[in-house]
Amino acid sequence: METLFFLIITLVAIVSAILVTTCKNPINSALALVMTFFCLATYYVMLDAPFMAAVQVMVYAGAIMVLIVFTIMLLNIRVDASKKHSHKVVLGSIIGFFTLVNTAFIVIKGHVASPNGPLTGEMIRQQGHTELIGREMFTNFLLPFEITSILLLVAIVGAVILAKKKI
Amino acid sequence: MENVNSYLIVSAILFSIGTIGVLTRKNAIVIFMCVELMLNAVNLTFVALSRHLGNLDGQIFVFFVMTVAAAEAAVGLALMIAFYNNKESIDVEDVNIMKW
């Protein structure tokens, strides 16, 4: 059952990903991307990471996608005017294919290390994923976490300055 | 729960599709979306391995990736608007000033 579910999700994810790259209209691409994001969120849930799934939906499917769609509408670009793809489709596909081959080869050939951390599904369900992440975040990763705030601040300022016509 | 390898394969496939998109599309926004797709593929790897190894670090990392992605989206889209204001286009083939 779970395997079937996994396969369906995988199918959806891959198809929508392909749609992202192939759709003529950026809006369609964007919608397909949202679909992919949701599939990924599903994966996260299946991987006992509900908090990540929630954040995935909120940040990606919510914030970022809204931003992208806004931009698309703001710039009012519907279709790629001349050619949808550049002429390098074949070459690009080859490179993509080799990327896939490489990674797949690593995944298949290499073997993943056996579990070594304290985290188990049981533990997550007992303590709650959010709490685990939160504890980790505000203890071991406090400094990087704070730094991200600066990063975001810089991004805000940068975005404002860049997008303004005249400063 | 599926074998971790399945997730990694899915991630690889998504990543490759994203790569192809980045390399073949001309619309900067679509390229941008493909980059997001690649990022997400990597995120999936992180989460899957984190779960498999029983270590939360990977998921924390995903959190940071998302932060960066958000910042990137803000700045990147601002760049596109700025570029559009200049050139009335967001076609990457019109961007050729990155040379000496």
Place this chain on the structure above:
Amino acid sequence: MFDNVWLIPLFPFIGFLINGLLGKKIKNETVIGGIGAFAVLCSFIVSCMTILNLLSLPGEERVANVKLFTWITSGHFNADIAFLIDPLSCVMIMIVTGVGFLIHLYSIGYMHGEEGFYRFFAYLNLFMFSMLLLVLGNNLLLMFVGWEGVGLCSYLLIGYYFHKKSAGDAGKKAFVMNRVGDFGFLLGVFTLFWYMGQNHNIWTIQFTELAANSHLLPTGGVVTVITLCFFVGATGKSAQIPLYTWLPDAMEGPTPVSALIHAATMVTAGVYMIGRMNYLFIRSPETLMVIAVVGACTALFAATIGTAQNDIKRVLAYSTVSQLGYMFLAMGSGAFAAGIFHLMTHAFFKACLFLGSGAVIHSMHHALHHAHSHDDAQDMRNMGGLRSKMPLTFLTFLLATIAISGIPGFSGFFSKDEILWQAFSNPHHGQLNYLLWGMGAVAAGLTAFYMFRLVFMTFFGECRITPKAKDHLHESPMVIVIPLIVLAALSVVGGYIGLPKVIGELFGGIPNYFEHYLEPVFRLSEEYMAQHAALGAEHHSATLEWGLMGLSVLIALFGIGVAFTMYVMNTELPKRFVATFPALHRAVYNKWYIDELYDYLFVNPCKALGRFLWKGFDVVVVDGAVNGVANVVMAFSGVFRFLQSGYIYNYAWSMAFGVVVILGYYVFK
């Protein structure tokens, strides 16, 4: 006793500073000229005191070094600002300040109303300063300072009318020619300094020390090199072959300048220098011969050119070159005193001639100006019959001309005859002596010819300018005439202080005062000659001397006679002569095309070489190599530059490609 000697050059220098810095503000010509002349007068007075002091000493002690301060010391090289007082320098300062004063006086009248009057006097005073440094300097370097200083003043004064291109050219030519000479002079100083230091550990350039150690020097060999170098310097300054061409051109300057610098003083510096270092020159028979030959050749050569010139000043200029040749002939014959003697008498009569010609030009210029004529005021073909208009000028001019022509009883006769006799009888050149004498005698005849040609064309015959202009011709003011009279008087009587021995004996043993007076200076040479008497001094009889004297006088009279025939009796003769020998006349008139030859040989090749080196070597070879390297780098980067197309997707492509390859390498290795 000679503590005040530094005042001699100082006065003109002060005059230079006052006129140079404040002259423009003073404006009053009398004041400016007064300052200039007064400064020189002061020097003259101090010079007189100095020479009186010197004469009060016994002959052996008549030498003094007066040191002011140390100038340059470096290692064993030492040069002081110090003055040397001895009979030679004293006679020179007397000539320089005396004649200089008269010419300053003259200039006040002559330069009246000229633009830049103050500038003229400032330069003139600066010249006096430099010239006095030259003759008073007690070492070679200080002499060189004066040497170059007078060259500079000559440059400035020749180019006084700087808006005329010819004046600028002439000044530059003079300076550069002098520089060629200075090059020789410097090499002489170097070689002498090095040789004495290296071999005898006497590192000095001071004249008295050099003289004291001159016995260490060998005969010939390195001394020949040294003296030849110095002689090159002398040819530059004293306008001898081959560096004489600047002097005629130097006539572009105002006439007083020609009189002072290019006749009386500066150009004689070469003669003075040889006299100053006679103990060196006497040690090199080869150099003496070169000097004598060059001197004789110059005397003859310049005299031939002088016969065909029409510009009054140019005739005098070639005459000066020719007379300087006589002086060098004397020096080359080892008759240093005779050379200096001629230097002195020449200063008198040539200054007088130049000033006289200046008066004529001045007058002509005014007359032509009033008549609105554009004829050349210096061209003798426009003159004639000035005798009645300018009697005083004529008289003085005639006296000086007689003196230069070597008519007995006038100063030129004594000095020139002494030179010819020495050239004939000296022990240095063997059979060559006869040739030297012959050249000198012919030159004397030519001198008489062209000088009287000048007199006849200018003062005799009919006036050839328009009658309107003729009315404006008049005698010059007193400030111009007085110097003429004084100089004319000097050129008449100046010779009596140096009577030749035979004449002196005739009149009851009157000694040759001048030679006697200079004896301490040339003692070393005399002693050297005495030691090397084996060189074979033939003894010549007094009868021979009388005979030669008579012969040279006859030649001179013949020259005068020819001039009289051609320019007074039958004025058609010159034209017929020109018609008969057109090529000869053209060659002589064009100064034997020496200027053109120099242009062809030196000036143009130098320019062409410079241009080639610049455009050919600098730009093509060196810069070509430099830019070539840069271009090669550019070409390579041009290839790699295609990778950097500016398209982001290209960058993305290469990145993806790289990732795949590298990843592939690690995966499949």
Place this chain on the structure above:
Amino acid sequence: MSNHLLSLTTFLPILGVLLLLFIPKDSKGVLRGVALTVTVVTFLVSLPILTGFQTNADFQFTENVPWIAAGPFAMRYNVGIDGISLWLVILTTFIMPLAVLSTWTAVEEKVKEYMICLLLLETGMLGAFISLDLFLFYIFWEVMLIPMYFIIGIWGGKNKIYAAVKFFIYTMVGSLLMLVALIFLYFKGLEAGFTNFGLVQFFDLRLDPATQTWLFLAFALAFAIKVPMFPLHTWLPDAHTEAPTAGSVILAAIMLKMGTYGYVRFALPLFPDAAHRFTPLIATLAVIGIIYAALVAMVQEDVKKLVAYSSVAHLGFVMLGIFAFNTQGITGGMLQMLNHGVSTGALFLIVGFIYERRHTRLITDFGGLSKQMPIFATVFMIVTLSSIGLPGTNGFVGEFLVLVGSFESELRWWTVIASSGVILSAVYMLWMFQRVMFGELDNPKNQKLADLNAREIAIMVPLIALIFIMGVYPNPFIEKMDPAIQKLIARTKPVGQTAQQMPAMQGLPAGHPAMSGSAATSVEQAVPAVANPNEVK
């Protein structure tokens, strides 16, 4: 206070830069005033160095503090001056105010940046002259390159970029080779047990001839480019022509001295044997430079280029004098450096004056200026005469000593040829002077030219005074530098001669063959007679 006089002098311009940073860029008058004040104050501060300088061969006003401690070897802030660098330091501080004044009105754009560049340049040049640490010298050597690059490249003429890049790359090629040699010396120093880059100890490190040869070549090339010697001179005319007046003045008056100073201070005493070996080569190049540059200068159409080529000729004399290896030669070379600084600096100023008025430098555009500008004519004449080495002006003394010195040495025939440069210099300078100043004032544009104004006269007066002072009474200059030069000559005696002449020169730290490769301690024992405050124990 007096202990830090050198540092104070060197870094005062940097303080000035800080001050300038706080001045708004539109108040140009204030900017210029501050820059001028700073340079004048620097000059005043440098005067006590002159008065307090003891006439002996030691390094004085030394400061020596640790700077960068890198492993076993330390770079130290080690400065001090002797008779050789003394005058160059003074020359630098003296020229700078004049340079600032010279472009008072000519530079109107980016005044702030311009003044900052000038001040930085001053620090760089002073630092290079006072450094006694090889590494420190290298730093300053490079520091002065950059402001100059900007001065040419931003405030230059039409072809400024080409000139600036050419200048930069030429110099850079040389200095990189020097850097390599420095690094090599570092290892040699390590072997000898040195602990820092202090220059003086390296003097006693007699390297074997082969090593010396290579190191000498590297140093010599760097300095030869800077001098510049034929055939590495082609950057100079371009840089000079394109640079603004102040740039040309500084370049000619001070920066070119860096090359010759480098020979005297580093290349000769560090590698004496190699220096002797290459003397014929360098003398030949110097003599070729003298004649060649004179010939090329003769046919130039651009006044500034002509002056630039005359620089090459003058510095040929300097090089000839230095490689005579005797007192007169080196003294003459040093004097000639100062002379060249004064007279060529003045010439560039003069060219700047007319350029500012007419915006052309072509000789054919001028003619007859004497009539219109008498003061200018006088000044120009004096400087021209100084440049052609007329006795009584400074140019003569240096040139004469150089020629006397080299005539005494083995370079006799070279000297003979070089002397003929005296003729050529008169030819090209006077010809140029004649074409610019004499003749008819026929170009209508020249007929309204104004004579020099008060500012310009104020610039020229000190220079002209110096021209005469150094010409008439050069002894004070010579006296101060003499002991240092004697010491240098003793140091640069070839090995064979040194051994023989050792007894005659007791007390001088001449290198001894036995010393090479020995430990630092033994080196120090060998030189007890010289109380050298600079020696780092």
